[in-house]
Amino acid sequence: MRPFVFTQAQNQEQALAAAAANETAKYLGGGTNLIDLMKEDVERPSELIEVAGLGFQEIKSNQNGGYTLGAMLSNADTANHPDIRRHYPLLSMAMLSAATAQIRNMATNGGNLLQRTRCPYFYETSMPCNKREPGSGCGARNGMNALHAIFGWNEQCVAVNPSDMCVALAAIGAKVQVQRVNGTTRTIDFSDFHRLPGDQPEADNTLQPNELITAIELPKPAFSKHYYYLKIRERSSYAFALISVAAGLQIENGTIVRAGLAMGGVAHKPWKLTRAEEFLTGKLPQTKNFEQAAELAMREARPLEDNEYKVEMGKKAIVRALTQAYEKNA
Amino acid sequence: MKNTTPSGTGNPIDRVEGHLKVRGMAKYASEFPVSGKVYAQAINSTIAKGEITAIDTSEAEKQEGVIEIITYKNAEKLKRYDEELPSLLPDVIQPVLQSPKVHYYGEYVGLVVAETFEQAQYAARLVRFEYRTEEPRIHLDRQRSDAYKPEESSDYSRGDVAAGMAEADEKVEVTYHTPIEHHHPMELHAIIASWENGEVKAYASQQMIDNAAITIANTFQIPKEKVRVIAPYVGGGFGSKLHAKQHVILAIMAARKIGRPVQLTVTRQQMFTNTNFRQQNEQKMQLGAKKDGTLTALVHETLSHTSTYEEYQESCGTVSKMLYKVPNNKVSHRLVPLNLQTPFAMRAPGEATGSFALESAIDELAWKLKMDPIEFRIKNDTQTDPSNNKPFSSRLLTECLRIGADKFGWERRKMKPGAQQEGNWLIGYGVSGASRAAPYRETSSKVKLELKGGKVYATIQMDATDIGTGSYTIITQTASEYLDIPVDQVSVELGDSLFPVTPGSGGSWGAASYANGARVACMNAIRELNQKLNTDEDLSIQALLEKNELSSYETTGTAKPSEAFKKHSVYSFGANFAEVWVDKDTGMYRIKRMVNVGACGKILNPKTAFGQIIGGLTMGAGMVIAEQSRIEPKYGNFITRSFADYHVPVNLDLANIDVVFLPEEDKIANEMGVKGIGELGITSVAASIANAIFNATGKRMRDLPITPEKLIMAEPEPDAI
Ligand SMILES: Cc1cc2nc3c(=O)[nH]c(=O)nc-3n(C[C@H](O)[C@H](O)[C@H](O)COP(=O)(O)OP(=O)(O)OC[C@H]3O[C@@H](n4cnc5c(N)ncnc54)[C@H](O)[C@@H]3O)c2cc1C
Ligand code: SF4
Secondary structure (H helix, E strand, C coil), X not given: CCCCEEXXXXXXXXXXXXXXXXXXXXXXXXXXXXXXXXXXXXXXXXXXXXXXXXXXXXXXXXXXXXXXXXXXXXXXXXXXXXXXXXXXXXXXXXXXXXXXXXXXXXXXXXXXXXXXXCCHHHHCCCCCCCCCCCCCCCCCCCCCCCCCCCCCXXXXXXXXXXXXXXXXXXXXXXEEEEECCCCXXXXXXXXXXXXXXXXXXXXXXXXXXXXXXXXXEECCCCCCCEEEEEEECCCCCXXXXXXXXXXXXXXXXXXXXXXXXXXXCCCCCCEECHHHHHHHCCCCCCHHHHHHHHHHHHCCCCCCCCCCHHHHHHHHHHHXXXXXXXXXXX | CCCCCCCCCCCCCCCCCHHHHHCCCCCXXXXXXXXCCEEEEEEECCCCCEEEEEEECHHHHCCCCEEEEEECCCCCCCCCCCCCCCECCCCXXXXXXCCCEECCCCCEEEEEEECCHHHHHHHHHHCEEEEEECCCCCCCCCCHHHCECCCHHHCEEECCHHHHHHXXXXXXXXXXXXXXXXXXXXXXCEEEEEEECCEEEEEECCCCHHHHHHHHHHHHCCCHHHEEEECCCCCCCCCCCCCCCHHHHHHHHHHHHHCCCEEEECCCCHHHHCCCCECCEEEEEEEEECCCCXXXXXXXXXXXXXXXXXXCCCCCCHHHHHCCCCCEEEEEEEEEECCCCCCCCCCCCCHHHHHHHHHHHHHHHHHHHCCCHHHHHHHCCCCECCCCCCEECCCCHHHHHHHHHHHHCHHHCCCCCCCEEECCEEEEEEEEEEEEECCCCCEEEEEEEEEECCEEEEEEECCCCCCCCCHHHHHHHXXXXXXXCCHXXXXXXXXXXXXXXXXXXXXXXXXXXXXXXXXXXXXXXXXHHHHHHCCCCCCCHHHHHHHCCCCEEEEEEEECCCXXXXXXXXXXXXXXXXXXXXXXXXXXXXXXXXXXXXXXECCCCHHHHXXXXXXXXXXXXXXXXXXXXXXXXXXXXXCCCCCCCCCCCCHHHXXXXXXXXXXXXXXXXXXXXXCCCCCHHHHCHHHHHHHHHHHHHCCCCCECCCCHHHHHHCCCCHHHC
16 A cells, blocks of 8 residues: 555544645545555555544434435444434345445445445556546456446446445435535535546546535435335345345325336446336336336446346346335335 | 274364464464564566566665565576476476566566565555566467367276267257356465575465475475475465465565565465466266166366466366266366466366266256156266276265255255246255265374373374364364373374475365374374383273383374275265255345255264365355456456455355265275365355256356356246246
8 A cells, every 4th residue: 555644633624624735635434445445556545534533423304304314424323223214214225235244334424425436447557447547448348347337338437336325315316415625515416426427437426626525415205115125246245236226116095106216236326217217106006017117217228248138137127126115015 | 992082083072273263372374473574565467478678666665664676687596397388286396586478467576575564565566567568368268279188187088979979868968167266265375484594484374384395495496304384274275275386485585585584475366366276167068868867978078278387287077987877988178378377276176167067967968858867866876986997985976865855855846947936036956966086195193192190191293284174173083082082181283394294285185194194193102102011901091101101202103095095986975955046037046055965984073074064065155156257358367356356155145054974984995984075065066056046947057157147148948948
């Protein structure tokens, strides 16, 4: 690992000031992603500013019926919190499907939002990767891309976002609160938080330099009864998803009045299935509707050389997740 | 002969070194507090083929703590290979940093030595290499025209396979693929090396002490007596630590150069590139049988690869020569030299991969014959090894299959695929036979007896290793039994080249060889003490010492294979039964339960034996569900380079495992009747699960690992739906 300065900020102002003073500094959450990448020489910060101890560890209910999750709270404490289990079981289920108990204990919610792709070319500094080294080329585009995107990719980057938590957040609909150096705050809609590669594959999200994530806002709970997180992977735990689907249904008088649907492992950002959600709204929770929603969702899939399977798998996964969500409490 | 004491062999006593391990007091190679030691970090090439054209060490040299940077330019000259493509044997020399040539991605090209580990790691990053790059040859498939026949023994035939196939009523002609897999023992490869008065001392994580000493001696061209290798505890090896690899040579070279002890730990990432692997295999099978299930022909042709600088061949076809009575048989192996490191023995080399192909093909043929796969196997069982006409010393394959079937509830299996369902799950049952040679090798041991406070204490010494298998425990039990003293009066000292020579841990010969070696030493002590007294009274070891008026005594003993052993084929046999639940849509599946039956001679300690089988089954499950090391087609590096992407099974992947050992007395194998267990477990898992998946889905999965992506894209066999 390259040498770096370790700064333990006492409060958020100090943290922000330290970040503003050093262009190559990075915030340190649980370190489960950042430290790994530093060992691999992929991330090379000259300074780490520890933010995990700054507070922002609460889960609060809001006046609008929603909840706010502190950014520095651990993934484990978030997923196991009674309010989250009761009102946002979809989020809980997705979070608990990720990594291992040990990693979830360390990982913070803020860090999870920013975890980087697991594209092997990104991890190996001797290979080209536009995300790691802009302009060096995308090794995966014409290389080994079985684990890569089927939606929203371009020649610049075909990587996928690896987070499970973010897939559930996309289905639920969330907002990210950030603090800026100048003392102001801003709120980013979750669908605008992560981005597609575009001509800036090095940027995973729309966070500006030095911005500190302080919280995740959740809307009034809608999917506490009918929800399912389906994660397809090679082994039963401790593996990233080949494909995952977060499905939430709000059913009233036998009809779907609201659907939340997002996929993981398919795009550079958590992939919200807006068209399928719209299609399902007002429909009966029946297999043929689920199948049609899946068809709609996958219509624009553009598989790469090695990941044709994701299209078939994706359809099946959407139908299964919706069915499980429906049957969960039916 | 004395009676077995309650603590003798056969009893499930706890590991004698267990408390040391639990308390972190068992020292592994990199944990020895050698004073004045410094740290080395090896540097890997970032091209797969070509030549180093320039090296810039200036930036690295400037860093705090850096002591030395070694590259081919300033490395000590070592012994070179005498021939082109020498066989990679466990004692072959390991020259390193001898030329600018690069043979594979990740080959060691340099070494940085610094005061601290962190300094060495950082400085290693700063050494700059420039290369002239050549197109690497890394595709087994595309390079198949380069295949050559490695040695005479790689081909075998009996009878006339064409005639046998012509005679057959049903045939199977299919090809199976297995990927590169890595050993990945928990403990990283590591060494602390020092030189003193022209002698090497190495604390090194090695499975075979004597071979390591020979490799070191021959590479540096010094007498073996001047090499001391110490490995009291080894955190697994699976074959990867059978010989001293290049990092061992690097550390010793560096220690000589700087005149201080050097510690070198191979990183997990380097364990993909520098400590060998199981090679990729393409196995083409042809089988024919008569309607009644009599096998008429069996052809097993393997294509795999070696490196461009050493030769290693894993005999996948061995199992097809000996497992079934078939008059017409042909086995061949071909190798393609590739720009990858040399493959090397990984748990059950040959059998693990060969059995997957054979035992899957047997299932395929049974299905075509509409015969129960167990009956089909039993129909072709034999008590004579058809490959050499020697009788098997003992072979309980049929018993393993029958008893296993009973335990497992095989009668509930439906022959038709997909006939058992529950919700979204398709349930399948599968079976595979297991076989693994049970070798036994010359082993020496020393016993030291001491009479203290009216009790006899014994110390057994040998250069054997305990790689997590339980060697300490079973040797303790053996000495306890043959000296007729309680286990807590026996101590065992292993893993030091100053001790008598053993074959080390590998090839499933450890338990049999170590136990018999210790037995002979103990029996020699008793015989010699009796001789001194000139009596044939049946005296206890304590009485023998007392009557001899000795407070201590020591002697040695050597156990060797008998003439009868050489006249027989000696194998362990077994069978594995698997129940697999396959999700009808998503391609995910669960191994619900397995029943494993083994006939592997005398069980010295049921606890350690269970551990070995369960370890083998787990590794076998890994072969099926996820393990594969994938090579980037352009750059030639492994893109799976940590445990985050090289997936081994987790607890949740393995539900219920039932292990059964059949009582078996096999005194031909060796006097104690001990046969190998360490590798038997892995040999039958892959086929039993693939066969269960067929039984569940009608899909023949012939390409390991069987991942959700492959399963979802596979079509059921036309005759299975
Ligand atoms: C082996 C392994 C397996 C895993 N498996 C899974 C899995 O199956 N599914 C899954 O979803 N995840 C998985 N993970 C990833 C894990 O969820 C992430 O590593 C974790 O969520 C990151 O959180 P952290 O707090 O440790 O982030 P850190 O590593 O501390 O930081 C990550 C990034 O976020 C930045 N950052 C941290 N906090 C803030 C903040 N408050 N404001 C602004 N920037 C910030 C850091 O500067 C850094 O760039 C796995 C990880 C490992 C190592
Ligand atoms: S897909 Fe993206 S992350 Fe992967 S190599 Fe291409 S640019 Fe890099």
